[in-house]
Amino acid sequence: MKFVSKPANNLGHWLSLILKEVSNRAMSVIFVLLIFILLWFVPQINDLILVLNQSCNHWITTPVFFTTLVVFAFFISALGDYFSPPGLRQTNNGIFPDYPTKKMYYFRVPKDAMEVFIDAKIRGVYPQNATLQESSGQYIRRVFPKLLGSLLILVATFAVNHTFTEVYGKSIAGGNTIFYVFLVAFLLLLHQNIALWITEQLAKFPKLITYGPIVLASVCIVVIVILGFFNRGGTREDSVRLFYALLSLTMLFLILSLSYNTYVLWLKQKIGGRLIVLCIMFILLGYLALFFDPTLFEAYFTPISIIMICLIGIYTALNVVKIFGKLLDLQLLGITTIIAIALATYNAGKKDFDHYEASHTSEMKHQPSDRLSIKAYSEAWVADRLELIKQQKAGEKFPIILVSAEGGGSRAGLWSFLVQSYLFDHDPDYFEKYLFAMTGASGGGVGNNMFYVQANELLSNPNAKPLKFDNWSPKYSCENDTLGFKYRASRIYNNDYLSSSVASLLGRDLLKSITNICIDYEDRGRMLEQQWSSAFNEVFDRNDDPLNKAYLDMMPQKGVHDYIRPLLITNTTELKSGERMVISPVAIAEDKNNMAAFKDMLALYPHKDKMIRRSAAMSMNARFPYVSPAARITGLGQYGDAGYYNNIGGEVTVRLKNALVKALTLAIENDSTIADKYIIKHLVISNFEKHTALSYSSQLLAPLSLVASATFAHPKQNENSFSNLIDIESKRVKIPIEAPTGISKWVRSFTSDTETDSIEPVIPLGRYMSRAAVRALEYRLEDKAVVDCLNEVLEMRNPNP
Structure with missing residues (x-):
């Protein structure tokens, strides 16, 4: 033209x-x-x-x-x-x-x-x-x-x-x-x-x-x-x-x-x-x-499409405001934006704005005051296993295991769950006898909690569903989502836990934050908790809804079982101070110069007749910025992802070990024969470490790069300080393709990879995992190097097949 x-x-x-x-x-x-x-x-x-x-x-x-x-x-x-x-x-x-x-x-x-x-x-x-x-x-x-x-x-x-x-x-x-x-x-x-x-x-x-x-x-x-x-x-x-x-x-x-x-x-x-x-x-x-219904499309669309739909919706809404501004001959969009920011700031500061309040329950078996101190717990844990330590033969040592699970969304949660499911399946003594404590951050902490709840049930209920599927088949099928999975954890994580959070963030949560409308609905953090709970209940056939019960319902107690249960510490980060806050089944305040360095949420909890739910504790441990809101506990503060402070909870592991060593030292003073019959091992369940080539940042980006790099450097520093470290990394692996994905042979004959019988899928760092990504982590668990490390964890002489 x-x-x-x-x-x-x-x-x-x-x-x-x-x-x-x-x-x-x-x-x-x-x-x-x-x-x-x-x-x-x-x-x-x-x-x-x-x-x-x-x-x-x-x-x-x-x-x-x-x-x-x-x-x-x-x-x-x-x-x-x-x-x-x-x-x-x-x-x-x-x-x-x-x-x-x-x-x-x-x-x-x-x-x-x-x-x-x-x-x-x-x-x-x-x-x-x-x-x-x-x-x-x-x-x-x-x-x-x-x-x-x-x-x-x-x-x-x-x-x-x-x-x-x-x-x-x-x-x-x-x-x-x-x-x-x-x-x-x-x-x-x-x-x-x-x-x-x-x-x-x-x-x-x-x-x-x-x-x-x-x-x-x-x-x-x-x-x-x-x-x-x-x-x-x-x-x-x-x-x-x-x-x-x-x-x-x-x-x-x-x-x-x-x-x-x-x-x-x-x-x-x-x-x-x-x-x-x-x-x-x-x-x-x-x-x-x-x-x-923010969950409406998650079974049909992937999160990237939900993000685009929401951005288009917001873009359209802003242009509608612009239209009215044009009709009224006003800069209405700028005025509306300023008012929206002011209202959101005002509502967030109101004492009665409870939309992002952490969920709790009034049905409690135990009060925070009923907890053992970390000292009493450590001594009870050693005392219950003292005879087992003494029984070790020459050349053998009783493994005492501390677990640190790195963060990284669903990938980290599933990997932690899978690793510990493998250990439990091959030797139930892993959980009952050898495991001293578990901690972690973000997704890794979520996986820890899910494993802990079902492992505890398996030791108490002979009818509880096992961690592996009984009818496992390697056959791949999109129609039957249990086929191709060995572990029930995989079925839990073969879900989209991101789309609903994004839809809420860019939809009704945004509207609620600005207008504080009276309609009562779950925020995106609570929705995620419910999704976890529903998936867990379905896969393990749990009618008691354990993730929605009070956190201390599974509190370790003396004399209730043959061996006092392991310790699970759930971490979060306090928004105002940036300090580590622990949600702990044992009291830590008396452990001066050690665990007392962290704040004890349950001791400070302002509601004496209520207690935080386990699902809420898991959520506060994994509140990735913006995708999940900072959880609010009125009268106490706001809390975000544990990974802000340390992405494996390594500082907590170090101090838990200190408490354990004190208890072992006391036991050795009473019986020196056990001194060489145990070994403390640090099991780090980590995500794949990304290796990058040497590069340099501009002075504009250097401060942000430094903050991000320092955040992820802390876990590695902790790992370097651990003795007897066993690091089990999640990595991308090839998985076989048992069936075509609905593509006819004549069409596939034109592709360059027709003869390939395996794929190496990408495993995303988020809350969405496809079937291929989930199966890849299960195959990673079968890698010989990983299996050797896992057997080393328990000093297994005759592991179950």
């Missing part, structure tokens, strides 16, 4: 025009930057895009994600023309775009100035040889939002490459260099003279102008569809194909946005426009539905 150029006077003027348009589209620019940060840098989200196709129903989840990307990109590219739809102004000097200031479209797909001009020519308003004359500012105003929408999809595309590079150590097709090439190309396209030159060069090939755009758009659609058929459930090649599918989607959107080809315009107006409006309606209705 030919147009007349009125270029910017110089480079400075051109850049100032671009910055002016950035300012005009500030909200859209902010949302694109937000998605860039989420998909590239947020640990719980940035790898979700790479595991998009691991889902059993990937044929739903992947198209849904692509649809949300296109809808969001459309909003960004077209809403400006909705608020100020272009008209045309004809003078003796030609035809010019005209942007009225108070007119808006209602219930129709907006058109830019060029599309309005072309329609006018088709209707015969202007001669066929007429041209639209634009200034540089008008040209940038027309093109910038289209490029910004395309950039949104491009950001998602190269997020796949960014995470792929971190996981596999190599990039796809040149990696981020191509991303930067696109950015430069987009910038150059904003220069009117460059666009004019490109148009003039293409005009030399009439057939290319006539058929090229629609053919290229059709090719992009075909490529996207075909690449989708090749998915096998999480292979490395699947990630590469996902990248190219998203790159094709970027090109498709770019063509449909920037091309004014007759066929492309027909496709947009007759099919694309109607289809996009239909998708918008469903997405916005879906966002509203999530206000009533």
Whole structure:
């Protein structure tokens, strides 16, 4: 399409025009930057895009994600023309775009100035040889939002490459260099003279102008569809194909946005426009539905799609406010934003604002004052096992085990649960006799609690469900979610515990924080607790709902069992002071210069007739920032993820060992023969340690990098100080593919990995784990090096098969 150029006077003027348009589209620019940060840098989200196709129903989840990307990109590219739809102004000097200031479209797909001009020519308003004359500012105003929408999809595309590079150590097709090439190309396209030159060069090939755009758009659609058929459930090649599918989607959107080809315009107006409006309606209705039930779509969509749906909903809501502001001739969006922030701050400080209150129960078996001191507990633990220590034969030592479980979302929780399930299954004495104490942070602490509850039940109830499935089969089936899993823990963690939290965060919790509406509903932290509890009850067939009982219901007591039960310490971090707070079944205040260094939550709990639930303690241990709210205990404080302080609870382990050593020293004073008959072992259940090449940060990012690195360095320092350390790491492993993922043989014959009978799935660092990721951790548990370490934990001479 030919147009007349009125270029910017110089480079400075051109850049100032671009910055002016950035300012005009500030909200859209902010949302694109937000998605860039989420998909590239947020640990719980940035790898979700790479595991998009691991889902059993990937044929739903992947198209849904692509649809949300296109809808969001459309909003960004077209809403400006909705608020100020272009008209045309004809003078003796030609035809010019005209942007009225108070007119808006209602219930129709907006058109830019060029599309309005072309329609006018088709209707015969202007001669066929007429041209639209634009200034540089008008040209940038027309093109910038289209490029910004395309950039949104491009950001998602190269997020796949960014995470792929971190996981596999190599990039796809040149990696981020191509991303930067696109950015430069987009910038150059904003220069009117460059666009004019490109148009003039293409005009030399009439057939290319006539058929090229629609053919290229059709090719992009075909490529996207075909690449989708090749998915096998999480292979490395699947990630590469996902990248190219998203790159094709970027090109498709770019063509449909920037091309004014007759066929492309027909496709947009007759099919694309109607289809996009239909998708918008469903997405916005879906966002509203999530206000009533944040768990509504978690069985069908992956968290990355839920995030996009919620962001589209918020973006739409903000634009609705902007519409009213335009009608009232007020800066209503800015005013509303300031008021919302002020109200949220005010409500959070109110004494009666209990929306994020930690859940507790009034049904209590024990009071905090009933607890043993850490000294009394340690001495009782040693006394109960003294005869076993004495019975050790020459060359053998009684293992005394302290467990520290590293944080890391569901991955860490499942890994901790699996490791200890293996130990218990091979030797129940692990829990009853050898385990002294367990502690951890974040997901690792959650796994500790779930294991502790069921292990305790297995020692007391002969009818309790075992930790492994009786009818285990290696056969893979998406229809039966127990097949392919050896351990019941895997079934618990083969769930999406992230989508509902995100939907609440970006939906009704956000509304509640601002408006403090009177409707009473569970916040996202409590919802997560209920999801854990429901999954646990279902898998272990528990009718007593143990996770929702008081934390001290399983308090270690003298004389109740043959051997006093192990100690489980659950950690959290106090928001105001940044100090470690422990939720402990033993009292620690009297242990001066040792465990008393930490605050004892149950001793300080302000409600004497109530007690925190175990599920709430687990939640406070794993309140990842923003995804979960900081838990509030009125009269005591606010609490967040234990990983803020130390991501394995290592400081607690060190001090628990000190208490144990004192008790053993006292026992040795009474009977020196036991001095060489035991060994204290530190079992660290850790997540895969990411090794990165030497790099340097700018002075702008250095402070943030230092804080993040220091947080994760503390656990490693603790590990380095442990003696007799056994570190069991979760790592990505290959798993066999027992059955195709619904793809016919003739389609799979075109893929490069047809002969491969295994995949090495990505295991995301978050609260969402696909079946492939869960099974990979089970296979990791069978690795010979891991098995040797696990047998070493118990000094097993004859472990059960």
